Amino acid sequence: xxxxxxxxxxxxxxxxxxxxxxxxxxxxxxxxxxxxxxxxxxxxxxxxxxxxxxxxxxxxxxxxxxxxxxxxxxxxxxxxxxxxxxxxxxxxxxxxxxxxxxxxxxxxxxxxxxxxxxxxxxxxxxxxxxxxxxxxxxxxxxxxxxxxxxxxxxxxxxxxxxxxxxxxxxxxxxxxxxxxxxxxxxxxxxxxxxxxxxxxxxxxxxxxxxxxxxxxxxxxxxxxxxxxxxxxxxxxxxxxxxxxxxxxxxxxxxxxxxxxxxxxxxxxxxxxxxxxxxxxxxxxxxxxxxxxxxxxxxxxxxxxxxxxxxxxxxxxxxxxxxxxxxxxxxxxxxxxxxxxxxxxxxxxxxxxxxxxxxxxxxxxxxxxxxxxxxxxxxxxxxxxxxxxxxxxxxxxxxxxxxxxxxxxxxxxxxxxxxxxxxxxxxxxxxxxxxxxxxxxxxxxxxxxxxxxxxxxxxxxxxxxxxxxxxxxxxxxxxxxxxxxxxxxxxxxxxxxxxxxxxxxxxxxxxxxxxxxxxxxx
RNA sequence: UCCUGAGUAGCUCAGUUGGUUAGAGCAUCUGACUGUUAAUCAGAGGGUCGUAGGUUCAAGUCCUACCUCAGGAGCCA
Numbered sequence: 001x002x003x004x005x006x007x008x009x010x011x012x013x014x015x016x017x018x019x020x021x022x023x024x025x026x027x028x029x030x031x032x033x034x035x036x037x038x039x040x041x042x043x044x045x046x047x048x049x050x051x052x053x054x055x056x057x058x059x060x061x062x063x064x065x066x067x068x069x070x071x072x073x074x075x076x077x078x079x080x081x082x083x084x085x086x087x088x089x090x091x092x093x094x095x096x097x098x099x100x101x102x103x104x105x106x107x108x109x110x111x112x113x114x115x116x117x118x119x120x121x122x123x124x125x126x127x128x129x130x131x132x133x134x135x136x137x138x139x140x141x142x143x144x145x146x147x148x149x150x151x152x153x154x155x156x157x158x159x160x161x162x163x164x165x166x167x168x169x170x171x172x173x174x175x176x177x178x179x180x181x182x183x184x185x186x187x188x189x190x191x192x193x194x195x196x197x198x199x200x201x202x203x204x205x206x207x208x209x210x211x212x213x214x215x216x217x218x219x220x221x222x223x224x225x226x227x228x229x230x231x232x233x234x235x236x237x238x239x240x241x242x243x244x245x246x247x248x249x250x251x252x253x254x255x256x257x258x259x260x261x262x263x264x265x266x267x268x269x270x271x272x273x274x275x276x277x278x279x280x281x282x283x284x285x286x287x288x289x290x291x292x293x294x295x296x297x298x299x300x301x302x303x304x305x306x307x308x309x310x311x312x313x314x315x316x317x318x319x320x321x322x323x324x325x326x327x328x329x330x331x332x333x334x335x336x337x338x339x340x341x342x343x344x345x346x347x348x349x350x351x352x353x354x355x356x357x358x359x360x361x362x363x364x365x366x367x368x369x370x371x372x373x374x375x376x377x378x379x380x381x382x383x384x385x386x387x388x389x390x391x392x393x394x395x396x397x398x399x400x401x402x403x404x405x406x407x408x409x410x411x412x413x414x415x416x417x418x419x420x421x422x423x424x425x426x427x428x429x430x431x432x433x434x435x436x437x438x439x440x441x442x443x444x445x446x447x448x449x450x451x452x453x454x455x456x457x458x459x460x461x462x463x464x465x466x467x468x469x470x471x472x473x474x475x476x477x478x479x480x481x482x483x484x485x486x487x488x489x490x491x492x493x494x495x496x497x498x499x500x501x502x503x504x505x506x507x508x509x510x511x512x513x514x515x516x517x518x519x520x521x
Numbered sequence: 522u523c524c525u526g527a528g529u530a531g532c533u534c535a536g537u538u539g540g541u542u543a544g545a546g547c548a549u550c551u552g553a554c555u556g557u558u559a560a561u562c563a564g565a566g567g568g569u570c571g572u573a574g575g576u577u578c579a580a581g582u583c584c585u586a587c588c589u590c591a592g593g594a595g596c597c598a
Binding site: 089106446 | 598
């Protein structure tokens with residue numbers, strides 16, 4: 001028999017004070033830890049009790065983020081730590097906007113004249129890092145319901161306003177990219193990386209809830225046989241003094257792995273190994289392409305999610321992809337609405353409408369053959385002529401998603417000639433069970449297929465495309481021993497974040513972009 | 522990599538058919554204002570015009586090369 005009464009709520013947690021017949025006193029902390037401070041509790045049944053909660057600085061400060069402070073009651077004594085976004089002065093009162101990245105909204109701290117020494121106030125400008133102590137009070141201003149009435153300030157690190165590059169004004173994305181060490185403190189990038197974080201969490205949650213095994217496929221691979229694009233070499237050889245073979249080539253036998261090795265361009269083939277043992281798996285990790293691509297949609301280092309599912313055909317694959325994208329959207333809308341509202345106001349005034357529309361409506365499904373027919377009948381002149389058998393160009397994909405259907409479109413069953421060797425051949429002998437999910441503005445956001453599980457068909461395709469048969473010995477083995485129909489796809493994380501935020505350049509949705517000629521920070 | 526465009530104050534930009542001392546807004550600094558929301562108002566400081574050549578009496582402006590950035594294309598996630 002326990003009687004408990006909550007004395008604090010916030011940050012998703014509750015602090016109970018209570019009494020049971022086993023213990024005379026119980027303090028129970030559920031889910032989250034309350035901020036340090038003294039909590040008073042009084043009821044007719046018990047004497048007045050004070051509970052003092054103290055945290056060490058090393059402790060994770062759940063309950064003390066600015067996000068949590070907004071949930072606290074007026075009158076609470078709080079300490080807020082963060083970086084100054086802006087400072088505004090008026091006669092007799094100074095306003096400091098403090099942000100610690102935990103939420104979009106800044107905490108407004110109000111310094112009344114005389115509360116803080118002049119000498120200290122002079123050091124507080126945009127960019128400074130502070131601890132502000134005071135009392136949470138109802139705000140007199142219109143922009144916020146509560147604010148922090150300042151009692152004391154500790155300056156962890158000042159920032160000289162004359163040289164601090166981030167100003168309380170709109171900056172160009174190009175300029176912010178040059179100061180990637182400071183841009184996370186800006187409104188835009190704060191929102192971008194909170195959304196990116198939420199997307200990542202949703203991805204794991206989606207697959208874990210469905211029994212998928214998270215598997216780490218290798219970053220370094222010795223097979224350059226995947227054909228997904230140019231690869232970065234990995235070597236410990238002295239490039240100024242390369243060991244040579246007798247005929248003048250490079251002697252890779254002396255290299256670290258005893259053979260040429262590369263950074264991975266895809267974890268799919270290894271993913272198939274694990275799907276052949278754990279049924280449903282997913283990978284989520286960095287991927288590298290050494291293409292000399294200079295576009296707003298390409299990076300040399302990006303993150304990719306690749307589920308692989310046994311006992312799954314292309315139709316199932318398509319349904320999982322659609323459910324997956326909708327799940328991510330729902331989670332981001334649920335957890336990052338203020339960030340999305342910011343994007344909708346300042347970056348792209350259609351994002352909120354677009355993503356809520358996508359979450360509510362079904363994706364359009366067309367076969368490649370039907371898509372070509374639509375393009376042929378379109379009243380539009382194409383820079384690249386349309387005919388059955390062509391690889392669709394950007395202009396064709398954009399026409400389908402932005403003009404014809406105005407929503408994500410799944411195109412399936414492409415000609416075998418323009419798709420990878422591992423995709424399952426259809427009975428018509430001309431097309432393969434491939435699918436691309438095309439999103440308006442972004443283009444291809446997901447690429448996937450049902451895999452060829454028939455040993456003889458796969459071997460024939462490897463030979464027809466003159467691929468090194470030996471290199472695929474283990475991939476072929478999977479078809480020899482307990483082969484199962486299976487399918488999977490790859491989602492580009494950054495493209496998903498672009499889609500959700502409306503950001504126009506992929507370099508602005510990854511913390512530190514790597515592109516040809518650029519690897520700063 | 523190809524095509525197109527752009528590099529002018531800390532940031533975002535204007536700068537006429539080549540012509541005297543290169544402009545604005547924001548930021549910074551100083552002052553004003555009892556509560557601001559990218560505060561407002563007044564004043565001040567701040568520039569080898571991307572780099573290197575060239576044409577010309579005269580180049581931010583015209584020409585050439587290079588560098589950087591952006592948009593489009595290809596490759597793809």
